[in-house]
Amino acid sequence: MPTPLDPRKKPTSIKIHISSGAGVDIIWADGHASHYDFAYLREECPCATCNDAREKKASLGASAPALLSSPALPMFKPKPRAQSATQIGSYAIQLNFSDGHSTGIYSYDYFRIICPCADCAKAFRTVAAG
Ligand SMILES: [Zn+2]
Ligand SMILES: [Zn+2]
Numbered sequence: 001m002p003t004p005l006d007p008r009k010k011p012t013s014i015k016i017h018i019s020s021g022a023g024v025d026i027i028w029a030d031g032h033a034s035h036y037d038f039a040y041l042r043e044e045c046p047c048a049t050c051n052d053a054r055e056k057k058a059s060l061g062a063s064a065p066a067l068l069s070s071p072a073l074p075m076f077k078p079k080p081r082a083q084s085a086t087q088i089g090s091y092a093i094q095l096n097f098s099d100g101h102s103t104g105i106y107s108y109d110y111f112r113i114i115c116p117c118a119d120c121a122k123a124f125r126t127v128a129a130g
Pocket of ligand 2: 032033117119120121
């Protein structure tokens, strides 16, 4: 039985700019265009490991984010970028990042939810203000 697709979560065009490192561009069936940096996608990686890490970070509290990073200035770390991308069925893309991480499978659904623009933040990521 086909799942009725929310046009907001149905891509009509997906461009993954691996060689230029420019990120991912998606145009959605509702006409919305999203752009994602690979570094952003790496941060928002949906795999269990990264989910855990994010939750831990969140539970430590947003009040002291500076304490989360090492007090000593870390050595310059190149921004992660994607080395390759694999289409998973007709619903997701798996990204292999330059830091060796490749367990993240980004469903189109998820892509739309993490669209970095303000409109999508409002539409998909509204959290109780606290
Ligand atoms: Zn991950
Ligand atoms: Zn958006």
